[in-house]
Amino acid sequence: MRKEVEVKARIFDKKILEEKLKDLGCSLSEPVRQEDAIYVNHNHPFDQHVPGNQYLRIRQSNNQTLFTVKQPLSNDLDAIEHEVAVDDADEMREILLMLGYREEIQVKKYRRKAQYGEYEICLDDVDTLGSFIEVEKITDEEDSEAVQNELFEFLICLGIRKEDRIEQGYDTLVYLEQKKN
Numbered sequence: 001m002r003k004e005v006e007v008k009a010r011i012f013d014k015k016i017l018e019e020k021l022k023d024l025g026c027s028l029s030e031p032v033r034q035e036d037a038i039y040v041n042h043n044h045p046f047d048q049h050v051p052g053n054q055y056l057r058i059r060q061s062n063n064q065t066l067f068t069v070k071q072p073l074s075n076d077l078d079a080i081e082h083e084v085a086v087d088d089a090d091e092m093r094e095i096l097l098m099l100g101y102r103e104e105i106q107v108k109k110y111r112r113k114a115q116y117g118e119y120e121i122c123l124d125d126v127d128t129l130g131s132f133i134e135v136e137k138i139t140d141e142e143d144s145e146a147v148q149n150e151l152f153e154f155l156i157c158l159g160i161r162k163e164d165r166i167e168q169g170y171d172t173l174v175y176l177e178q179k180k181n
Contacts, residue, residue: 054071
């Protein structure tokens, strides 16, 4: 089963991290604005991980709209994911509402990407949350925890500290931030 496994961490000094990525031969893309609307059709608290629940996303970025279905497996950062481009974001929203989904949260960020071997690296500046690095790998590996450990070892080589690791997705972090306020 093909799935996306990722790890992420807060970053506090982007310049040093950018230099380390450059030393590895990574070339970061220009920043791209991504605006995500996350939809659910269940009544579990958004920050409560329930295997099997689907989370639907409409992402608008660079005059393109992507529709994504994610089904978390062992945790927020281990999921089966399918994505397709759609022509009309408003019509997609209406379809989701008609199917019984509701918009739960919005996540807005600037993202720069780089590739390192089979890893996709993202440097993100998330509105209201701050700066993060995310590394993901598309894999058929059954042991997602082993893949996440591999990915985090890579982050440690970049100078990321274990205490800066984040276990939730941005959507959950934004939800928790809004819940506090």
